Amino acid sequence: MAEERxxxxxxxGFCGFGQALGSGRGRQVHxxxxxxxxxxxxxxxxxxxxxSYTAVVxxxxxxxxxxxxxxxxxxxxxxxxxxxxxxxxxAGRGLGPGPELQAWAPGSALRGEPLWTHxxxxxxxxxxxxxxxxxxxxxxxLPGARAYVSPRPPFYRPLAPELRARRLELGAExxxxxxxxxxxxxxxxxxHGQLGHGTLEAEPEPRLLEALQGLPMAEVxxxxxxxxxxxxxGDIYIWGWNESGQLALPTRSLSEDGKTVAREGEASGLNEGxxxxxxTAGGEEGAPAPFIALQPFPALLDLPGGxxxxxxxxxxxxTAVVxxxxxxxxxxxxKYGQLGHKGTTSLDRPRRVEYFVDKQLQxxxxxxxxxxxxxxxxxxxxx
Amino acid sequence: MAEDNREPPAGAGTLREALRALLPHRKEELVxxxxxxxxxxVVQLLWEAAELFCGGRRSECLQAxxxxxxxxxxxxxxxxxxxxxxxxxxxxxxxxLLKAVCLFEEPGDSAAVAAALKACDMGLLMxxxxxGDILIKVAxxxxxxxxxxxxxxxxLAEEQPSMxxxxxxxxxxxxxxxxxxxxxxxxxxxxxxxxxxxxxxxxVILEGVADQWPCMTKWxxxxxxxxxxxxxxxxxxxxxxxxxxxxxxxxxxDEFISRYVRSESKDVGYLAQHQLFDQIPELKRDISIPDYxxxxxxxxxxxxxxxxxxxxxxxxxLHQDPQQNFLVxxxxxxxxxxYSPQESEAxxxxxxxxxxxxxxxxxxx
Numbered sequence: 001m002a003e004e005r006x007x008x009x010x011x012x013g014f015c016g017f018g019q020a021l022g023s024g025r026g027r028q029v030h031x032x033x034x035x036x037x038x039x040x041x042x043x044x045x046x047x048x049x050x051x052s053y054t055a056v057v058x059x060x061x062x063x064x065x066x067x068x069x070x071x072x073x074x075x076x077x078x079x080x081x082x083x084x085x086x087x088x089x090x091a092g093r094g095l096g097p098g099p100e101l102q103a104w105a106p107g108s109a110l111r112g113e114p115l116w117t118h119x120x121x122x123x124x125x126x127x128x129x130x131x132x133x134x135x136x137x138x139x140x141x142l143p144g145a146r147a148y149v150s151p152r153p154p155f156y157r158p159l160a161p162e163l164r165a166r167r168l169e170l171g172a173e174x175x176x177x178x179x180x181x182x183x184x185x186x187x188x189x190x191x192h193g194q195l196g197h198g199t200l201e202a203e204p205e206p207r208l209l210e211a212l213q214g215l216p217m218a219e220v221x222x223x224x225x226x227x228x229x230x231x232x233x234g235d236i237y238i239w240g241w242n243e244s245g246q247l248a249l250p251t252r253s254l255s256e257d258g259k260t261v262a263r264e265g266e267a268s269g270l271n272e273g274x275x276x277x278x279x280t281a282g283g284e285e286g287a288p289a290p291f292i293a294l295q296p297f298p299a300l301l302d303l304p305g306g307x308x309x310x311x312x313x314x315x316x317x318x319t320a321v322v323x324x325x326x327x328x329x330x331x332x333x334x335k336y337g338q339l340g341h342k343g344t345t346s347l348d349r350p351r352r353v354e355y356f357v358d359k360q361l362q363x364x365x366x367x368x369x370x371x372x373x374x375x376x377x378x379x380x381x382x383x
Numbered sequence: 384m385a386e387d388n389r390e391p392p393a394g395a396g397t398l399r400e401a402l403r404a405l406l407p408h409r410k411e412e413l414v415x416x417x418x419x420x421x422x423x424x425v426v427q428l429l430w431e432a433a434e435l436f437c438g439g440r441r442s443e444c445l446q447a448x449x450x451x452x453x454x455x456x457x458x459x460x461x462x463x464x465x466x467x468x469x470x471x472x473x474x475x476x477x478x479x480l481l482k483a484v485c486l487f488e489e490p491g492d493s494a495a496v497a498a499a500l501k502a503c504d505m506g507l508l509m510x511x512x513x514x515g516d517i518l519i520k521v522a523x524x525x526x527x528x529x530x531x532x533x534x535x536x537x538x539l540a541e542e543q544p545s546m547x548x549x550x551x552x553x554x555x556x557x558x559x560x561x562x563x564x565x566x567x568x569x570x571x572x573x574x575x576x577x578x579x580x581x582x583x584x585x586x587v588i589l590e591g592v593a594d595q596w597p598c599m600t601k602w603x604x605x606x607x608x609x610x611x612x613x614x615x616x617x618x619x620x621x622x623x624x625x626x627x628x629x630x631x632x633x634x635x636x637d638e639f640i641s642r643y644v645r646s647e648s649k650d651v652g653y654l655a656q657h658q659l660f661d662q663i664p665e666l667k668r669d670i671s672i673p674d675y676x677x678x679x680x681x682x683x684x685x686x687x688x689x690x691x692x693x694x695x696x697x698x699x700x701l702h703q704d705p706q707q708n709f710l711v712x713x714x715x716x717x718x719x720x721x722y723s724p725q726e727s728e729a730x731x732x733x734x735x736x737x738x739x740x741x742x743x744x745x746x747x748x
């Protein structure tokens with residue numbers, strides 16, 4: 001489990017609820033701005049952003065909320081923000097040595113009582129050799145990897161032990177799991193091709209991505225309706241819905257609207273009788289690219305200049321990738337400035353976020369909220 | 384309309400008043416009633432948008448309504464459509480309503496009115512009714528104020544008769560003599576229809592039932608463009624929905640007619656199975672519901688009316704409808720082949736859930 005290096009955090013995109021994102025003026029930030037968090041900004045260990053609020057976890061064990069939910073609490077090792085629930089992993093509150101999983105209503109400001117709690121068994125941590133410290137930051141996957149948290153009931157969801165999960169990500173209607181061997185599994189709804197098994201069918205249980213078998217993955221990331229993974233050798237595989245260009249494949253909506261954002265109209269569900277199938281990818285290199293609405297199995301994506309990727313994160317309809325040399329590339333839906341290219345244009349191809357290059361900063365980590373992006377970067381020259 | 388952009392066009396003031404008269408004045412009345420499914424943060428944003436609207440802060444209200452639209456749009460696209468909670472569709476409709484009314488408030492130009500009308504249509508297509516079908520009323524008001532210069536010029540229409548005639552001459556007509564024809568009856572009694580056709584499940588063509596409907600004399604391409612040309616509708620592009628390069632998209636009725644009906648398009652475009660008459664009540668006045676529909680199981684409110692509108696060459700692959708229905712052919716002609724339910728096994732339904740009521744047999748219908 002990769003740790004967040006010490007560095008400074010920056011944010012851009014939607015902040016209509018006043019969540020921490022730089023200056024906090026207006027509803028959108030179009031270019032990266034340093035995060036202003038109370039207390040030591042450099043001490044941020046994890047940022048987890050939901051639509052209307054952001055949770056920041058510091059190395060000192062503080063979780064700080066900003067936006068539609070505010071408040072702070074201590075003794076916290078990890079936090080995961082969603083609109084329905086704020087999930088916090090706290091050092092045992094006296095009931096035993098194991099950490100306690102708490103689910104709070106975001107509006108509670110972490111005061112009073114959580115909606116529900118679950119005490120984790122201490123032996124479950126470290127069973128696979130991973131220390132409790134390294135496991136923190138893995139929410140919604142729980143320490144011990146026996147279960148994960150869902151924002152919809154049932155909140156506590158067990159995982160088959162043979163899955164040996166290392167990382168788990170949730171999209172709007174699907175889940176991705178990365179196991180210890182670097183294999184990727186997916187399950188949930190498949191109507192947008194986000195499961196990657198080559199069909200639009202739903203999968204009730206975790207199913208192995210056969211197309212990626214034998215290619216060990218280092219990272220997985222789930223967007224609203226798309227999926228990304230990064231291999232140990234730095235290759236990016238991407239699949240799912242491409243309505244705003246979030247797969248970095250040509251999308252009709254951007255070509256027809258020119259500079260404006262993807263039309264709202266490309267939604268499904270209009271025709272109750274007929275199916276919602278759209279054109280699927282040709283998948284051939286070199287062929288004139290048709291517009292691609294859905295990509296139901298993984299496609300290899302090359303970054304400009306052949307850069308190797310190391311980290312990835314997805315918002316609801318955008319994608320962000322960090323390269324080995326510390327650059328940040330973003331693409332997809334840009335209406336709220338979440339791509340960080342100083343505008344609100346959506347993109348269907350990767351573009352480097354020049355801010356970090358201009359400021360001589362090396363990007364180390366990225367964490368996307370639904371409509372915004374948080375980035376951790378260090379001065380070049382620091383290791 | 385006034386050419387001078389420094390002053391709002393003559394009609395703008397009356398349009399603004401007409402729209403304002405339609406909306407509740409107090410923010411408490413403006414925000415729709417919503418249940419628990421809608422998150423607290425969203426409700427907070429709805430109230431904020433309503434307050435901005437009532438306070439006359441149009442551009443800020445527009446920004447808030449965009450966020451409401453974008454967030455609820457994501458909910459509308461999460462999970463199967465039939466499982467989407469109606470409250471999210473109400474939120475979406477509310478976002479469309481505010482957007483339509485605030486968009487317009489910018490110093491008047493016809494592009495803004497067209498965009499506002501499109502916002503209404505999005506709310507009608509994907510949202511759920513709020514404030515007693517207010518989007519229909521707003522759409523009607525906007526449409527009345529849309530300058531007719533927005534429509535395609537009459538020059539285009541003049542060329543059409545000869546073009547269409549030429550195409551009709553080359554169309555191939557299936558030879559039905561060798562097939563078993565569906566029987567035709569002229570205005571049978573309800574009892575006769577029920578006993579001989581509805582109960583035993585036998586198809587029949589009823590003649591004379593729709594003869595007096597206004598659509599039979601009024602409808603033409605020009606008429607439909609006049610009534611509904613600027614309205615946004617869903618169009619299926621591609622020969623048939625079982626094809627790989629079939630897709631659904633949105634466009635105005637004007638665009639649909641000029642791109643797919645009047646001209647020789649390489650793609651087939653079909654306005655298919657769309658509840659057009661709920662969206663555009665002016666067209667609903669031209670049709671009726673046959674009395675025979677009252678013989679069906681279920682309530683009158685459950686009767687749905689769909690429209691199919693397209694050029695020649697549209698194909699609906701062999702499929703089974705979930706409800707009993709009547710098809711009324713108003714303009715043009717259609718070749719329909721029916722198979723008895725007893726033949727189901729021979730008809731190879733697709734395995735996938737999305738196409739499970741569609742046959743894999745390549746019968747042209």
